[in-house]
Amino acid sequence: MVERRGASLWLTHALLILGVLVVFFPIWLAFVASTVTQPEIARPPMPLWPGDRFFENYREALLSGVNVPVATMLLNSLVMAIGIAVGKIVISLLSAFAIVYFRFPGRTFFFWTIFLTLMLPVEVRIVPTYEVVAGFGMLNSYSGLIFPLIASATATFLFRQFFLTIPDELAEAARVDGAKPMRFFWDIVLPMSRTNIAALFVILFIYGWNQYLWPLLITTDPSMNTIVMGIKQMFPSGDDIAEWPVIMATSILAMIPPVIVVVSMQKLFIRGLVDSEK
Template sequence: MVENNRWIKFSSHLILILGLAAVIFPIYIMVIATTHTGPALQQPPFPILPGDQFLENMKLVLGEGLSTAGAPPVALMMFNSMVMALGITIGKIAISLLSAYAIVYFRFPFRMFFFWMIFITLMLPVEVRILPTYGVASSLGLLNSYVGLTLPLIASATATFLFRQFFLTIPDELLEAARMDGASPMRFFWDVVLPLSRTNIAALFVILFIYGWNQYLWPLLVTTDESYYTIVMGIQRMLNVADAVPVWNAIMTTAMLGMVPPVIVVLVMQRLFVKGLVETEK
């Protein structure tokens, strides 16, 4: 039995190591590409050791950008992506918290009807809603603006559903105690419901931030001004160059910089994220 257990542990670790290598190897190649010049990456064999052009590549993409590819400096695109990701994340969480709180703790006509109408929107793919949403944004003059990048995407049926399900698990005794103490509905929300939802908010924050950061289709539709391009749009424009060879060192440097904010968010909020998923504090 001991020998069999050792072989099981060895094979399990081997599979994990191989899987980790398969995930890390493309990232390693990307990092290596950020330290070489464009011509060095286009000539075989592909370099597998670091070069000495990392600072030059960073200076190129952060300060100058690639005007030939229609891509502004990466610093500006990362700022736009950060505004969009944070706006979508905070907006979705705020609206979903209030809507789920109203559905659970207030009694008004057609309460469940409105909830199921919100839930049904999950069955509509983005492609079905994208053109009507663009028409509304265009008629309101939201094109080429930060409001246009964020406002049409802040509603979330998924977050509303998750918060509603969590609010239903809160004991009724807490509500009765708050009423006996004379707490108003909003005081009960701020002092009781919101602190209990901390781990859920953290888990949704990570998921929604990555969702907002990786948006491509909607920014592509609502922005024609380069000053509002996001990092994902910039990478795509760098890749699709007509009658020219892609500048791979700049593309890989931009891709690496684009990974940094989501990775930081995941690392900083990892513990709360896991708690929110496994529901340890509910």
């Protein structure tokens, strides 16, 4: 490892600090705006330090909303994000395991068929998907929010590539010991995939949390709105005045769950991206 000393070390740290400040400054402004009054935001210059309306604004944000409390929308988004992440991981694990460890006709064809679905995002197949969900009576439900989005060709591909790095001797040893395929999957393959699962969970959780178009399409009941939909609905139309402190407080609340997931799983996330655990 080459150590960097002198001016280059200070320059590197200065650039890193500058980058952090550039990224963090808009978030800080949003937090400040969530702790002041409406006139303080409307009157330039905007304050750069928190005000004394923190508890009042956040209480109003949690207990109010356009049609439903923000706390309910946060719960809906949390259920949807966890359901999508867990569903994608489970289906992708089983699909990749079957493709790698089972011999059946057309195995390669089916894999590439799954992989080609990457070219068909939700927006392209949204009309037939909506018809199927409506036909099963899953509108305005958690199942309608989650099930159409849990198939993941990307996760299947990543798990397949990882399973191919597992030595064949492990599968042979398990077979000699009398382990059935699912016992081999549960006791050997799954523990070895722990960091990969963690890395994908973080990515897929944020993907599910940020969904807007699909929830907007299938939810007509305000009690099923997600937090991303709620923030959009808070913006005024026509000559209405925006309650910016409440909107900013809601935006800060919407960032907290993804931040908690990333911070709590950062070590496994980094290992899952850089360590194959061969």
